[in-house]
Amino acid sequence: MADLLPPLTAAQVDDKTKVDEKVDYSNLPSPVPYEELHREAFMSLKADNFEGLRFDFTKALNQKFSLSHSVMMGPTEVPSQSAETIKIPTAHYEFGANYFEPKLMLIGRVMTDGRLNARLKADLTDKLIVKANAQITNEPHLSHAMFNFDYMGSDYRAQLQLGNSALIGATYIQSVTNRLSLGGEVFWAGVPRKSGIGYAARYESDKMVATAQVASTGAVVMNYVQKISEKVSLATDFMFNYFSRDVTASVGYDYILRQSRVRGKIDSNGVASALVEERLSMGLNFLLSAELDHKKKDYKFGFGLTVG
């Protein structure tokens, strides 16, 4: 604890000099997009832990176009009625093609069982961006698609979402001061007939980010991220649902070191997890993932290699 005190006092001195600057309300910065509100917290707390073997090979044909080949082998969870989780060992190969241009981004991934995952992002004008995301399967009625239209104003962002089975949503976020942004969302789903409204707030400074989000579906999410140094950040999260009375609190860390990145978290559900990405050489990354769920007695370990 004593070690933490000197950096905090240095941060306070920096903040004081910055607060003395006058806030220019006509020239506020653009806020983060509504769906990236919890971005910093989710980087430490929602790292993609996996189970089994993962091998990704990305081959760049030129600056804009690349192909990717992925192999994943391991147990995948199958949803089951009983309390036990049923895992079925599967192996699949996924082929992908990516095209990145400043104004157009296309990503497509197709698996051996015929499932296609397609994403598109196009800048129609300086301020209007259209994004589309689709998962298409061979089985009928299991495909989804979602289209988003984002408009970026000088200090606000508005988004309209249209989804597959009659899903319409809209979000709006506005910068209120240099550091505080407030936003809201509204959605209407046709199947099941449900509509909801939510509000969110985000306060950030150089060293910390605090966000809170409330929705009429009963979900309340609050998180706080403190950047201790260039290499270390700590995050904590509190999620609760006031209808189902489900509460989860988690604490996590993110160490970005020269050759590796270590992220881990521990949860109030008795889940401890960690993900290590180690850079073995240029373009070659080694991944180790572990997730221990002590409550359900489910232990998952994974390793992988990413090339390119």
Next chain:
Amino acid sequence: MESTISLKTKGKGKGSKGASSSDDKSKFDFVKEWSNWSLKKAKVATHYGFIPLIIIIGMNSDPKPNLFQLLSPV
């Protein structure tokens, strides 16, 4: 007896209603069926054509890569 009479009249009522609004219903149904058909065709087109579309756009971008680079595993 009364119940059968009432059922019959109900049936007649529905029939006449159906006849008058069938024009409006058929227009709406026509639009719905046409949009369903076009969405189904769009889904099949995207399923088969999205990745070839990305490959075609990528192979025509500069600097133009050649076919060997596309197919070789290295």
